Amino acid sequence: MKRFSIAVIPGDGIGREVVPAALNVLDTAASAHGGIAFDYTEFPWSCEYYLEHGEMMPEDGLEQLKKFDAILLGAVGNPQLVPDHVSLWGLLINIRRGFQQSINIRPAKYFEGLRSPLADPKQFDFIVVRENSEGEYSEVGGRIHQGSSQIAIQNSIFTRPGVENALRYGFELAKGRKGHVTSATKSNGIVHTMPFWDEVFADVKADYPEIEAESTHIDALAAFFVTKPEAFDVVVASNLFGDILTDIGGAVMGSIGIAPAANINLSGEFPSMFEPVHGSAPDIVGKHIANPIGQIWTAKMMLDHLGETELGAGILSAVEEVTKNGVKTPDIGGSATTEEVTAAICEQLKK
Numbered sequence: 001m002k003r004f005s006i007a008v009i010p011g012d013g014i015g016r017e018v019v020p021a022a023l024n025v026l027d028t029a030a031s032a033h034g035g036i037a038f039d040y041t042e043f044p045w046s047c048e049y050y051l052e053h054g055e056m057m058p059e060d061g062l063e064q065l066k067k068f069d070a071i072l073l074g075a076v077g078n079p080q081l082v083p084d085h086v087s088l089w090g091l092l093i094n095i096r097r098g099f100q101q102s103i104n105i106r107p108a109k110y111f112e113g114l115r116s117p118l119a120d121p122k123q124f125d126f127i128v129v130r131e132n133s134e135g136e137y138s139e140v141g142g143r144i145h146q147g148s149s150q151i152a153i154q155n156s157i158f159t160r161p162g163v164e165n166a167l168r169y170g171f172e173l174a175k176g177r178k179g180h181v182t183s184a185t186k187s188n189g190i191v192h193t194m195p196f197w198d199e200v201f202a203d204v205k206a207d208y209p210e211i212e213a214e215s216t217h218i219d220a221l222a223a224f225f226v227t228k229p230e231a232f233d234v235v236v237a238s239n240l241f242g243d244i245l246t247d248i249g250g251a252v253m254g255s256i257g258i259a260p261a262a263n264i265n266l267s268g269e270f271p272s273m274f275e276p277v278h279g280s281a282p283d284i285v286g287k288h289i290a291n292p293i294g295q296i297w298t299a300k301m302m303l304d305h306l307g308e309t310e311l312g313a314g315i316l317s318a319v320e321e322v323t324k325n326g327v328k329t330p331d332i333g334g335s336a337t338t339e340e341v342t343a344a345i346c347e348q349l350k351k
């Protein structure tokens, strides 16, 4: 029996509804397989934990997580209790940075039964590689003065290794796909960091003559994600651009509740973390209508990372089959609950 140790952090809001769904699906897939098992250790780190302890996770939290094969996280954020920048930086971004998860991979694809808001959706299938360790997400900056003369400064940080890592990962990924890379830029308006990003792109591109690659301004790219998502294969973007593009990716699929994500530690020194694109969705919490597919697809990405690609493929097929059969939560046009969708996926896996 092959065993994997998984750190589970449901977090806040619907994270606590969709994470149990994903664990259920993982266990069902594993027992159908017969040779794989998961050992879960759950951590209560969340905004409620913050109210009790004054921090989102304990001082030695990373030390506690280090020994696991992977981390499965739901969502972080309850702005009623804790300001969003405090909760996000205290937990999610703390882990991304602490474990050098420098890449965030976020696929989006059309599948049958998903009700896309696009009038005539084609068979799109793309992956956004989001730079995940620097860029616009930086602690460098501060505030001075008071009242009407207040000033806030936030510096973007773009390093050669950070940018090159993301781009190179994207080109490598494209080799095994359709062989096409799009680099998201904004060098017409952001005059220091984005021309730098473009220079690194040109250097990396030169190493991959077999890959078709182009650079597109982020504003036009955002529109193309809506008007022609089928034109893309691998898209590489800075931290903030990638954040925004991947909510659009979820939206064109039909709901951001479907979109999966993987925060990857490239060296293998630390565990990688798997959490969907969506947040804690305070507007639907407790209503049993959270779409579990984003979290389940995310668990599939975790299996791919652990080398269990066949098991992962089986899970995605089961999700597609159940969606095609119309067992769907309201965000994608159905009337099923989170639990009903999860049960249907588990039933499908047992077939």
Ligand SMILES: NC(=O)c1ccc[n+]([C@@H]2O[C@H](COP(=O)([O-])OP(=O)(O)OC[C@H]3O[C@@H](n4cnc5c(N)ncnc54)[C@H](O)[C@@H]3O)[C@@H](O)[C@H]2O)c1
Binding pocket: 014, 018, 074, 075, 076, 077, 078, 079, 084, 088, 092, 255, 256, 257, 258, 275, 276, 277, 278, 279, 280, 281, 282, 283, 284, 289, 290, 291, 292, 294, 331
């Ligand atoms: N990675 C993360 O943990 C993460 C990501 C985004 C936002 N957040 C946090 O989540 C909180 C809410 O943020 P937000 O409202 O901007 O984004 P959100 O993703 O939580 O919600 C946006 C919209 O999408 C819907 N939605 C999201 N996931 C869904 C699902 N699985 N099924 C059905 N509908 C779903 C919500 O109901 C809401 O209408 C904030 O505290 C924010 O900081 C965390």
Ligand SMILES: O=C(O)C[C@@H](O)C(=O)O
Binding pocket: 088, 243, 277
């Ligand atoms: O800004 C972030 O990275 C948090 C969240 O919006 C995400 O996409 O993971």
Ligand SMILES: [K+]
Binding pocket: 073, 074, 075, 076, 275, 276, 277, 278, 279
């Ligand atoms: K999330």
Ligand SMILES: [Mn+2]
Binding pocket: 243, 244, 247, 277
């Ligand atoms: Mn986001």
